[in-house]
Amino acid sequence: MSTISPSTDRVRHVDPTRRQQAVAAWALALPFVLLFVVFSLGPVLASLGMSFTDMRRTDIRDPFAVNPVGLDNYVQLVQDPLFRKVTLNTLLYLLLGVPATMAVALLVAVGINRVERFSGFLRVGYYLPVVTSIVAVSVVWKFLYRDNGGLFNTVLGWVGIDGPGWLDSTTLALPSLVLMAVWRNFGTLMVIFLAGLQTIPQEVDEAAEVDGASGWARFRHITLPMLRPTLLFGAVITGLGYLQFFEEAFVMTKGGPLDSTRSATYFTFDQFGFGNYGYAAAASYLLFLAVVLLTWVQFRWLGERDEKGATR
């Protein structure tokens, strides 16, 4: 991560070159910076500003003529039973989705890392769902989850189980969406974990095996600690994904039944659709805060454990 490369060190005393470099660098950065300011930074700040106003759809042509309402939107959000519900749902998506996705990805990665043949083929196969559209696979899974004639209940029927209506139940719908999301998402983590596993020197593992350590002991005391930075990174990016859960619920359940699958992003989208722009902006900002907080907590938590860990 050295930002000063040897070349720049050597030319440091030549002033005109440095000037030229700076001019060239900013010229090269200009398109990105412009797009960033207009389409990212601007909207992020505008969203914060909007969240303190009563802006509605009717103000769209005159966005600066809205009334400031202070923290009203936030106060209202905290008191809104639906917002509480979607916050809880979003937490459930996070708490079910992240561990499940990581566990599946780790299992598959350890397995593929161990095989001598077909590892490339297996990796590509397991990665397939990741490249596909969430909307499209949600349509497919909605069909698989059908009560009568769906794939799941047909297979369950073979062993005599009368499968439930997965997406019609307020308790089962959310876990069912998570299951699909795990299937759709674990491939990314699998590839990242595989890259992490390959940095673990095989000698350590072999030495432990010679010493009689069981497979589980080696996994627990060698693989896991050495993989900790990779796991941390994986947890963060997976968590960010589940916090923004939306498309699956939009297509498969429309947020139902009884809002049991509606997420915070879905809520924001709904409020936008109702024309409550200020309210939607406030909701999105609370979600943004959660994103920042989650990243911070996960780096803190896993970072500390890394220091306490035996390795390095």
Place this chain on the structure above:
Amino acid sequence: MSTLTAEKQAAPPKAPASRDGGEWRRTPGWLYAVLFVGLFLVVIPFVWMLLSSLKPEAEVRSVPPTWWPETITLDNYETLFTKLDFPTYFMNSAIVALAVTAGNMVFCSMLGYALAKLDFPGKKALFAIVLGTLMIPGVVTFVPLFVLTTNIGLSNSLIGMILPFLAGPFGVFLMRQFIQSLPDELIQAARIDGAGELRIFFSVILPLCGPALATLGILTFLTSWNNFLWPLVVAQTEDKYTLPVALALYSVGQNATQYGLLLAGSVVVVLPVLAIFLVLQRHIMQGIAMTGIK
């Protein structure tokens, strides 16, 4: 191990030598069995999607379901492309994805180079901004972005869909990582030859970025092709729908119960990217390994 060497030399090597831990580490057979069963489970929704899309509507909804179609028909696809407007949606998706891809390849490699090889005031801050942008969820920006695009006359337009995604932080990060690995001597030699800084980028560095640009291009195309929330917000009339927008709205709208049709629509969305991925997967895997991000 030395006894195995002679035999192995005759056959093409199956695995890199460093992974060859000797006979006692041979992969157990059950592991292959488990991994291939797992792979089968992962792939089955795609197979089911494809097979069902080729059945007539009555067979799609039959209980118990048929596995292999009793009647193979392209009726669902014909409906999509003649009665519904899937050719338009397909074109919209392709135009948006190609434009976004081109923009990212150009703009991200420019900034990536500056961050990797040039020394300038504000560099650290700029890199921090790039990394910070990776964390901004789309849901935070879409409401003000909608107000903005409406006021500059770009709502319900493909340009409005494209512009906000024209230069993403992921591309900058990927290109910076790659360009950092190129030798500094190349740049110095060009400077000594009197080449200007921009010229060095365009005629020395860029031609060497082929592999990274390929990775970036493919990943950006896939992401853009599958993008949903922003196109859903921008598109207000059917002629501006992208494929995921059209599919999602059909699936919750009046076509909600036409399974065969919707599954055929899913095939149309999924098949092109699966094909691109299978042909070019090497680049994608490299990209993930290089940056650790999808």
